[in-house]
Amino acid sequence: MYARSTTFQGRPVNIDAGIAFVNAEAGPMLDEIEGCRGLSMLVDRETGLCVATSSWDDEEAMRASDERLRPLRDRGRDILGGSMQVDEWEIAVMHRTHHGECCRVSWVQGDLDTMMETFRVAILPQLEQTPGFCSASLLVDRSTGLGCATTAWETRAAMEASRSSADDMRRRAASDAGGEIVDVHEFDLAYAHLHVPEMA
Incomplete structure (x- = not known):
C-alpha cells in the first residue's frame, strides 16, 4: 500500500479553517476516489504546521489520483495561508x-x-x-x-x-x-x- 503526504506550513490562525475544509470537502472527495483508503490530518496549532496524508491500495491508484487532487491541495494551501510540499511513500x-x-x-x-x-x-x-x-x-x-x-x-x-x-x-x-x-x-x-x- 502507498501514501501521499502533503505538508503545509500555514498560519496558526488558519488551522481551524483548514480542519473544516478537510471535514467538509477534502475527506468526502477522497472517499469517492477508487483505490483510496482514507485521509488523516495532523496539526500543530502553535506553528501552523499541518500534514494531510491519504492512503492508497497501490501506487497506480495513487498516481492516477494526482491530477484530480492537485486543485484540492492548492485550495488547502490557500486556506492555510502558507507553503506546501508533497511526498509519496x-x-x-x-x-x-x-x-x-x-x-x-x-x-x-x-x-x-x-x-x-x-x-x-x-x-x-x-x-x-x-x-x-x-x-x-x-x-x-x-x-x-x-x-x-x-x-x-x-x-x-x-x-x-x-x-x-x-x-x-x-x-x-x-x-x-x-x-x-x-x-x-x-x-x-x-x-x-x-x-x-x-x-x-
Missing part, C-alpha cells in the same frame, strides 16, 4: 489498536530495509508496552532513503511521558540503519479516517 508497517488524539512524527534517513526490521522486531513490541500507545506506522521513500515513523497516543500527557523512551528508540533505529534523525515533531490528530489494514 510506500507503507511498510501499520499497527493500530485504536485512534488517539495526538501523534509524534519522526523522519529518519538511512538503510530502509534495516530500519523496517528494527521497527518491526525491536520498536513495535516496546511501544505496545508503553502506557497510552494507540498506533504506529512506518512510511518509506526508497528513492531518497527516508523513513517517516508516526506513533499515536491516547492523550497529550501520555505522548509527553513517552518522550524519553521514544528518543532512545529513535536513536537506535537511526544507528541500526547507519543513518541520522532528520526531524521530530508532535501534532494533534485533527482528522482520522485512514483505513489501512494491519501491516506489521
